[in-house]
Amino acid sequence: MAAASTPARSSAHLSQPVRVVLRVRPFLSSEAASATAPCVSLLGCHPGGGVTVQLKDQHTSRSEQYKLDAFFRQEDSVSQIFDQEVRAVIPSIFEGINATVFAYGATGSGKTYTMQGTEDFPGLIPLAASTILALCTGTWCSVEISYYEVYMERCYDLLEPKAKEIMALDDKDGNMQLKGLSWVPVRSMEEFQELYSIGVQRRKVAHTGLNDVSSRSHAVLSLRVSSTDVVKGKLNLIDLAGSEDNKRTLNEGIRLQESSKINQSLFALSNVISALNKNEHRIPYRQSKLTRLLRDSLGGGCRTVMIACLNPAEYQESANTVSLAARSCHIENFTSSSKQETPKLKIDMEAKLRAWLESKGKTKSIQRMDGLFSPIASKTPLSVSHMKQPTSSRIPCRVKAMDQDGGKIKKILFDPVVHVPTENIPREHRQTEVNTPKKVVLPSVTPCNEKHEASLRKALSPISSNMVPVEQQIPDNGNCPVLLEPQTPIEKRNIVEETPGATPLERFNALGSNLKEALVQQYLDLLNVANKEELQQLKGIGARRAEYILELREDSPKPFKTLEDLGNIGLSSKQIRDILKKTATGIFK
Ligand SMILES: Nc1ncnc2c1ncn2[C@@H]1O[C@H](COP(=O)(O)OP(=O)(O)O)[C@@H](O)[C@H]1O
Ligand SMILES: [Mg+2]
Structure with a gap:
């Protein structure tokens, strides 16, 4: 066949x-x-x-x-x-x-x-x-x-x-x-x-x-x-x-x-x-x-x-x-x-x-x-x-x-x-014309029979709502995503400005959220620009990781746009959380 x-x-x-x-x-x-x-x-x-x-x-x-x-x-x-x-x-x-x-x-x-x-x-x-x-x-x-x-x-x-x-x-x-x-x-x-x-x-x-x-x-x-x-x-x-x-x-x-x-x-x-x-x-x-x-x-x-x-x-x-x-x-x-x-x-x-x-x-x-x-x-x-x-x-x-x-x-x-x-x-x-070669006969392609088509139609019928096509799940860069806790929802971010009637507690929480975001952003920016020595001084980045970061930068000038991009340098979600926690704690020392 x-x-x-x-x-x-x-x-x-x-x-x-x-x-x-x-x-x-x-x-x-x-x-x-x-x-x-x-x-x-x-x-x-x-x-x-x-x-x-x-x-x-x-x-x-x-x-x-x-x-x-x-x-x-x-x-x-x-x-x-x-x-x-x-x-x-x-x-x-x-x-x-x-x-x-x-x-x-x-x-x-x-x-x-x-x-x-x-x-x-x-x-x-x-x-x-x-x-x-x-x-x-x-x-x-x-x-x-x-x-x-x-x-x-x-x-x-x-x-x-x-x-x-x-x-x-x-x-x-x-x-x-x-x-x-x-x-x-x-x-x-x-x-x-x-x-x-x-x-x-x-x-x-x-x-x-x-x-x-x-x-x-x-x-x-x-x-x-x-x-x-x-x-x-x-x-x-x-x-x-x-x-x-x-x-x-x-x-x-x-x-x-x-x-x-x-x-x-x-x-x-x-x-x-x-x-x-x-x-x-x-x-x-x-x-x-x-x-x-x-x-x-x-x-x-x-x-x-x-x-x-x-x-x-x-x-x-x-x-x-x-x-x-x-x-x-x-x-x-x-x-x-x-x-x-x-x-x-x-x-x-x-x-x-x-x-x-x-x-x-x-x-x-x-x-x-x-x-x-x-x-x-x-x-x-x-x-x-x-x-x-x-x-x-x-x-x-x-x-x-x-x-x-x-x-x-x-x-x-x-x-x-x-x-x-x-x-x-x-x-x-071509140097000279050669004798007409044997014609290539390619094997025929299996026709799709009715049964196959029926099962195919079934397979192609809409997939249940919690199944998302794979392509949509893979980040553009094709790299492995790091599974982080859900990120702070956008609505919460600017609660101070956007919700004038917010309670003092809500305002305080929003401030914390903004600080967290600023810290993350600064950290990512640093990874995008720091030289090898500077990178090595960061928690969790050794010599090999620093080298790898520099290599990634050769391919794309700013490889780190979100925390998930840290998966590209092999950091697990727990490691990322630990690094940020330690950095934040360091501020108050
Ligand atoms: N089409 C085939 N027909 C018969 N034996 C096969 C066929 N493909 C693989 N094998 C046998 O399967 C075994 C494993 O194949 P091998 O090519 O060595 O695997 P791999 O290179 O992936 O490790 C070998 O004993 C090989 O002879
Ligand atoms: Mg082999």
Whole structure:
């Protein structure tokens, strides 16, 4: 059965900055015994583009719905994903338009399988390399590759390992470049496979000797096309590090640090994609090394495909992945729960806050989140984080990563068939006319049947009044909101002037409120202008936070407009309250 999606790379598809698609892998033999149905399924596809998927927890019958661009089922092959999502971006590279495809998801969800593939089923990387090389045949175009990984915010060359990390420096256009990264020419699939296999092997044992480093680093393979020595464009194919829920995996020590960095950079990536899809003026590239490195290939006319990979046996993990993917998607999103009307606001903000705190390694704060959310939690007993799950679903059913043997992939894809019609290459790059290539037949798109449409109509019917579309809940800057106590209502603020008949007590209270507001404003102003030394003298702002504040200011001159913006520097609502209380108390000392 064909995958459900919008028509493959329609013109709308190409004009969209980032496509966000889902892929659920088949059950592994080790999971088959306990598996019933996958935790995610397609509900329907929209005539105007996009699909609605449902996530369902077998144990609690909790369910949520999300809208995304396309859905690839367990039986859909990687070559279908390639045909529908990746093939069409390749000709643009020859026109100088960069593109990025990345696989996102938890460890064991099928990212490496999707990007790298196996001997018998090549992944997107060899499929793309083969297509690009085929397009170069008979033209003046040449291809070079680079392959590096980002581990703990440091970069390592996988093609020519150097003793140290490779330095990342900003060029004059503000794009980050890796100094000394090797770019190796490849002329055939044999050459490509040779190099790529070596890089894959190195990734497994790179620099720490830990076994499972491969799933804890982002691996970026880039294919760069040049014509008569002038670089045209490049395609980045990225196997992202597995996202992790520290609360569930009980990570400690180095594992916790690694996963904090991973979650932080994945969250930063999601912020960038979300900002691009919302056409925002400010794209927060500076939030992580990876987004800084990809700046020239994300946004600004570049094509991007995010493939969110799901393990069919892991509901909670999949829900986290889809929630992050959906907030990156351009489609206005919503969820609905079949069990109760838990506002999406809470689920999404909680997920965001959790991701942010985790990225800062604030496990204590995470544990305290239950307290932060308690007013809502008590009313919504089935909300994601407060729901008691049966033991079986709480124990992480980790699937050992595939750990592809680099040598095995060599055999794949030497198929001389030209996968993309040469007429897609701009004429100036063609050396001579080649034989008419085989025409590409793209898999047909699943028609939306009546049942799907009916359930879709149901899904799209007005959501109960306490459910607000997710998009409205996310601050413009895409950063994690801090949950503060409700702010002093505006009406109260100027009660002294506005209510001449106010009682003395009301006037006194209003004064207190005005003082509080003035204090907050002064504090925010100070964060917006103070230098590093001054910042460090403030309570709660250490050296690292001060540096981060200066970085935020580079992106936006006044990053702190409200107290909630302090969430961007990892302060919890309690910390903010404490800081202000201490500052206020200090006045009377
Ligand atoms: N489409 C698929 N068909 C068959 N097996 C798959 C598929 N996708 C993933 N797998 C298997 O699932 C396991 C986990 O996949 P892997 O790609 O290693 O996950 P990740 O890279 O996300 O940690 C591996 O054993 C892999 O072979
Ligand atoms: Mg992997």
